[in-house]
Amino acid sequence: MPPEPAVDTIAAIATAQGRASVGVVRLSGPASAAIARRLTGQPLSPRKASLATVRSAQGEALDQGLVLYFPAPHSYTGEDVVEFQGHGGPVVMDAVLHSFLACGARLAAPGEFTRRAFLNGKIDLTRAEAIADLIDSQSQRAAQLAMRTLQGALAQQVEGLAQRLVQLRVRVEATLDFPDEDVDPLADRVAQDALAETVNLLRRLAASAEQGRILREGCTVVISGRPNAGKSTLLNALSGRDSAIVTDIPGTTRDLIREHIQIDGLPVHLIDTAGLRDTTEAVERIGIERALAEITNADLILYLIDDTVGWNDMDQRILDRLPAGVPLLRVFTKSDLSGRRAGASGEDFRLSATADRGLNELRQLIKQRLGGLSSGEGLFLARRRHVQALQAAEQHLLAAQAHGSQGAGVELLAEELRLAHKALGTITGEFTSDDLLGEIFASFCIGK
Numbered sequence: 001m002p003p004e005p006a007v008d009t010i011a012a013i014a015t016a017q018g019r020a021s022v023g024v025v026r027l028s029g030p031a032s033a034a035i036a037r038r039l040t041g042q043p044l045s046p047r048k049a050s051l052a053t054v055r056s057a058q059g060e061a062l063d064q065g066l067v068l069y070f071p072a073p074h075s076y077t078g079e080d081v082v083e084f085q086g087h088g089g090p091v092v093m094d095a096v097l098h099s100f101l102a103c104g105a106r107l108a109a110p111g112e113f114t115r116r117a118f119l120n121g122k123i124d125l126t127r128a129e130a131i132a133d134l135i136d137s138q139s140q141r142a143a144q145l146a147m148r149t150l151q152g153a154l155a156q157q158v159e160g161l162a163q164r165l166v167q168l169r170v171r172v173e174a175t176l177d178f179p180d181e182d183v184d185p186l187a188d189r190v191a192q193d194a195l196a197e198t199v200n201l202l203r204r205l206a207a208s209a210e211q212g213r214i215l216r217e218g219c220t221v222v223i224s225g226r227p228n229a230g231k232s233t234l235l236n237a238l239s240g241r242d243s244a245i246v247t248d249i250p251g252t253t254r255d256l257i258r259e260h261i262q263i264d265g266l267p268v269h270l271i272d273t274a275g276l277r278d279t280t281e282a283v284e285r286i287g288i289e290r291a292l293a294e295i296t297n298a299d300l301i302l303y304l305i306d307d308t309v310g311w312n313d314m315d316q317r318i319l320d321r322l323p324a325g326v327p328l329l330r331v332f333t334k335s336d337l338s339g340r341r342a343g344a345s346g347e348d349f350r351l352s353a354t355a356d357r358g359l360n361e362l363r364q365l366i367k368q369r370l371g372g373l374s375s376g377e378g379l380f381l382a383r384r385r386h387v388q389a390l391q392a393a394e395q396h397l398l399a400a401q402a403h404g405s406q407g408a409g410v411e412l413l414a415e416e417l418r419l420a421h422k423a424l425g426t427i428t429g430e431f432t433s434d435d436l437l438g439e440i441f442a443s444f445c446i447g448k
Contacts, residue, residue, distance in 0.1 A: 024083055027118060108447065126152075131150060210382075219370045
């Protein structure tokens with residue numbers, strides 16, 4: 001279960017650093033109203049903006065602006081919350097913040113306001129994470145899907161699955177509590193069908209969560225191949241900027257060059273790598289080692305071959321060194337020089353990056369190879385831990401099915417259902433450790 005809510009009062013600047021027309025300083029906790037009344041010298045009306053002058057603890061006027069008071073439990077955090085909206089100069093906001101701290105408030109840690117909202121039952125953990133994802137969104141689609149998660153698209157489905165598991169657990173554990181009753185869940189067709197349907201629903205939710213994870217984190221596409229295969233030229237063409245130096249000298253690229261692009265809303269991390277070959281040159285060898293390490297973690301490898309040279313034994317030797325299991329697309333480059341038509345050719349692809357032939361088709365093929373993205377209304381933004389929790393729950397349910405089919409004992413069936421239920425509970429925060437909460441909210445900005 002989540003830990004008990006905190007009882008002290010926290011304060012932080014809630015707007016971004018830098019000079020702006022408006023700056024917001026926020027208080028949350030039991031002493032919020034008292035601190036605000038002391039420093040403004042006037043009463044506070046709930047949920048009504050009032051003009052006030054904020055002073056230091058010594059009575060010096062610091063800034064003039066609007067004060068808003070939200071009494072508990074009807075506030076973002078579920079506690080008494082006060083927000084001062086003043087002028088957005090960094091010096092002014094720091095002075096107001098230090099005045100709040102001098103009167104007994106504590107500087108908030110990153111994400112502590114949202115953490116308190118979670119601990120006070122205002123939001124579940126998926127909605128808390130969605131707030132950070134909405135702030136950090138890099139595309140309009142990511143922002144839309146983060147908003148869906150914030151509105152409960154993931155939590156509602158998880159809670160529905162959890163309720164189905166509760167009903168199954170009640171049916172199974174009743175047999176343990178009342179062994180004299182003539183009920184055998186291992187032979188209960190209704191229970192078996194309900195378990196099978198729950199597994200199917202869980203798999204569909206996991207597939208949606210994986211798509212949401214990809215949209216949030218992006219996919220890594222590594223451009224690899226022999227020297228002078230056109231890797232840097234392709235990176236520049238796909239990114240639309242001259243990020244990499246392009247020359248006819250083999251081994252120009254020594255280190256990793258990264259670019260971020262979007263393909264129909266799908267974030268893609270492009271990485272240009274050093275040309276793969278046998279070399280005794282120390283710096284180039286380090287670059288090749290880094291390239292091979294990056295390839296290991298890739299979602300897709302674009303292996304480039306100069307179409308004027310063609311595939312040869314060196315390419316095959318390089319291919320044999322690449323990690324098994326990472327999807328690979330062979331891309332023949334410089335088709336304008338070879339005279340061959342750009343586009344798909346069996347399992348391979350041919351293009352000319354300099355002549356802009358086949359680039360749009362390659363973008364769509366990359367998206368297809370990465371699994372694409374559904375345009376369905378049920379899609380939401382998700383995190384890797386959500387996917388892992390759903391996968392863990394599925395494994396426990398499959399184990400429960402196996403125990404049922406093998407007649408292994410009601411106790412084992414009940415335990416697997418309990419573990420599946422607990423795995424789902426980690427998604428919404430029903431079962432959450434302090435360490436996990438610390439890791440999640442540490443990634444938030446201060447003041448949120």
